[in-house]
Amino acid sequence: MTEKKAEIGKAALWMTGAIASFSSMAVAGRELSLSHDTFEIMMYRSVVGVFVVSLILSFTGNWHQVSTNRLGLHAVRNTLHFTGQNLWFYAVGVIPLAQVFALEFTQPIWVILLSPLLLKERLTALRMTSAIIGFAGILIVARPGVTAISPGVIAAAASAIFFALTTISTKTLTRHTSIACIVFWLTVMQAILGLVAAGLDGQIALPTVETAPFLILVGLAGLLAHFCITNALAIAPATVVIPFDFARLPTIAIVGMILYHEPLDQWTLLGAAVIFSGIFLNVWSENRINSATQPQNTR
Numbered sequence: 001m002t003e004k005k006a007e008i009g010k011a012a013l014w015m016t017g018a019i020a021s022f023s024s025m026a027v028a029g030r031e032l033s034l035s036h037d038t039f040e041i042m043m044y045r046s047v048v049g050v051f052v053v054s055l056i057l058s059f060t061g062n063w064h065q066v067s068t069n070r071l072g073l074h075a076v077r078n079t080l081h082f083t084g085q086n087l088w089f090y091a092v093g094v095i096p097l098a099q100v101f102a103l104e105f106t107q108p109i110w111v112i113l114l115s116p117l118l119l120k121e122r123l124t125a126l127r128m129t130s131a132i133i134g135f136a137g138i139l140i141v142a143r144p145g146v147t148a149i150s151p152g153v154i155a156a157a158a159s160a161i162f163f164a165l166t167t168i169s170t171k172t173l174t175r176h177t178s179i180a181c182i183v184f185w186l187t188v189m190q191a192i193l194g195l196v197a198a199g200l201d202g203q204i205a206l207p208t209v210e211t212a213p214f215l216i217l218v219g220l221a222g223l224l225a226h227f228c229i230t231n232a233l234a235i236a237p238a239t240v241v242i243p244f245d246f247a248r249l250p251t252i253a254i255v256g257m258i259l260y261h262e263p264l265d266q267w268t269l270l271g272a273a274v275i276f277s278g279i280f281l282n283v284w285s286e287n288r289i290n291s292a293t294q295p296q297n298t299r
Contacts, residue, residue: 011236014228015244021225023252026097027259028214028221033093035211038086040204041218043194048219049187057180065178066185074182077169078189084162085190086197087155095152096262098253102141102272103156105249108279109134110164118168126285133278140271179230183223242283246276 032041057063091100112131115121142153173182198204207215232241249272256262 007236011232014232018225018228019248019251021221022248023255025218025221026092028217029089029092031214036205038089039194039198041089043198044215045219046187046191046194053184053187062180065180074185078186080162081166082190082193084159087159091152091156097256099268100156101249101252102268104160105275106134106160107163110161111167130278130282134275137271137275141268
């Protein structure tokens, strides 16, 4: 029991870092939206990422893990993620931060629905129930027919779909290549995509004294958030990690209220709770299935 509590405590610390990182990235994205378009934000974020990842690979001596195998799949994955991240940064600049995070939480629901089509995984009754509950939460957050569906809400919801497609393509890539290789090509390819997209209008806003710290923060926070979540999942099961991850929503709601005077919308919080219940049901059922199929320790 003591060992279990220690694991939960360590996972909680890592998830606290993830929550702080995601919240910092959202605030930095909101501040940058006044001076940079989303393509420029992604370009500078990825440049910071290339620098950091290259330092880590050099320090750890893991450059040999980076290969040019399956560059096509890397390109597909990174284009999907680039699109989703741009939609997310756009949403962060135009709708309440809590609403962005609530709709982003639907990513696992889309993974459930898209995996049978793209990975040939089975769509069980429990998975379908989880998806239905998740979509009920989306309707509560967006409330179509009661409030106008703004471009920001559409962008936030669409970003979750692209993040789900990114997750599925990442799952395919991890069968053939290392995490170090995936992250390296992620930063390099998205820096190139950002440069091309940002330069389409013939103008690329350069960093200023005011925006440079936020651009660096976006780049560092994005990498740190995923690093923290990966470590939390390595320590504790998903049924423990996901409730901590859900703490992102009330956290960003309070941040939005303090920094941007955004009201605490009861419908957003209720919808997010419903979405979370659908996700947790799926994770809990998957853990039960995995436990039942694993051989018992007869020692």
